[in-house]
Amino acid sequence: MIYQAIIFDLDGTLIDSMLLWRRVDAEFLNKRGIEVPGDLFDHLPSGNSFIQTAQYFIDRFRLPDSVESVMSEWTEMVRWHYTHDVSLKPGAGELVSEIAASNIKIGLGTSNSYELAQTVLSANRIWQHFHCAITGDMHLMGKPWPDIYLKCADALQVPAKNCLAVEDTLTGVQAAKTAGMRTFAIYDEDSQPFWERIKALADEAFMDYRQLGQAVRRELGIN
Numbered sequence: 001m002i003y004q005a006i007i008f009d010l011d012g013t014l015i016d017s018m019l020l021w022r023r024v025d026a027e028f029l030n031k032r033g034i035e036v037p038g039d040l041f042d043h044l045p046s047g048n049s050f051i052q053t054a055q056y057f058i059d060r061f062r063l064p065d066s067v068e069s070v071m072s073e074w075t076e077m078v079r080w081h082y083t084h085d086v087s088l089k090p091g092a093g094e095l096v097s098e099i100a101a102s103n104i105k106i107g108l109g110t111s112n113s114y115e116l117a118q119t120v121l122s123a124n125r126i127w128q129h130f131h132c133a134i135t136g137d138m139h140l141m142g143k144p145w146p147d148i149y150l151k152c153a154d155a156l157q158v159p160a161k162n163c164l165a166v167e168d169t170l171t172g173v174q175a176a177k178t179a180g181m182r183t184f185a186i187y188d189e190d191s192q193p194f195w196e197r198i199k200a201l202a203d204e205a206f207m208d209y210r211q212l213g214q215a216v217r218r219e220l221g222i223n
Contacts, residue, residue: 002221003182005158006099007149010110010117012168014092015124017082018190024077034061048171049142050074050113050135071137075116082120089186091209093126095216100129102222107152109165109176111136111143131156144174149181164219166212170194173202182219186212 011017026036041048044056054070057063063070099106106129110117114135121127132155134140140147153160165176168188176183185202186209187195199205206212217223 003164003219004162005105005107005153005156006164006166006216006220007107007109007152007156007176007181008096009165009167009169009172010108010112010120012188012190013089013166013172013186014096015086015088015120017086017120018188020078020081020086022190024074027077028057028073029061032061032063047142047145048111048136049140049148050111050137051139052136052142053111071113075113078116079119082116083123086120086123088124088126089209091213093124095209095213096126096129098213098222099216099220102220104220104222105131105156105158107131107156107163108133108135109148109152110134111148113137143169144171144178146175146179149176149179153179153181164216166216167202168198170198170201173198177201184212184215 008014029036050071051067054067057070058065108117108130112135114133114137117133117135118127132152134148134152136142149165150160153163160180163181165181165183166186167173167176167183168186169191173183173185183202185198185205187207204215
């Protein structure tokens with residue numbers, strides 16, 4: 001089958017940003033006199049969207065903050081870095097540009113916010129290649145639920161079964177597979193503890209964009 005669209009995750013997939021988010025978690029909690037627990041995300045109850053993660057922090061640590069204020073604080077902490085020093089993974093920009101030149105639809109399906117996604121992909125000069133962006137500040141169930149991917153396929157006007165998804169996390173691969181998409185995994189150090197499970201669940205798994213790019217070109221029929 002030649003797939004008609006490709007949907008990329010953002011953090012850890014297109015950009016090297018997971019370490020930055022770990023620092024944000026620590027700074028956010030430390031500022032409130034809270035140490036980061038080792039199981040910080042082990043009990044996220046219902047999805048990892050931007051909205052749901054903010055609510056999870058409020059509930060778990062009994063914070064007086066609103067969901068909106070937590071999301072705003074995270075955005076302020078990250079925006080400068082997304083504008084100035086968060087880079088694409090090696091080979092990611094070239095692959096996205098090549099796909100765009102082939103007139104294949106490209107979507108973004110991320111738990112991050114629309115503003116931050118637009119900021120970092122604009123700074124790295126590939127935002128214009130995305131036909132749609134479904135993000136974690138929309139009122140959807142986050143990954144591992146399939147909602148982000150299903151809504152992205154709908155926005156692209158391509159059946160989910162005809163979309164190829166690229167992910168780096170276990171929850172992301174679970175979401176894309178549940179949506180019925182052929183799913184490729186790209187290695188990210190932050191997900192190393194889950195890499196064997198990711199490889200077992202994904203249709204194919206790759207250590208870098210050189211390997212991934214070859215498979216994506218094959219699936220999309222790009223010569």
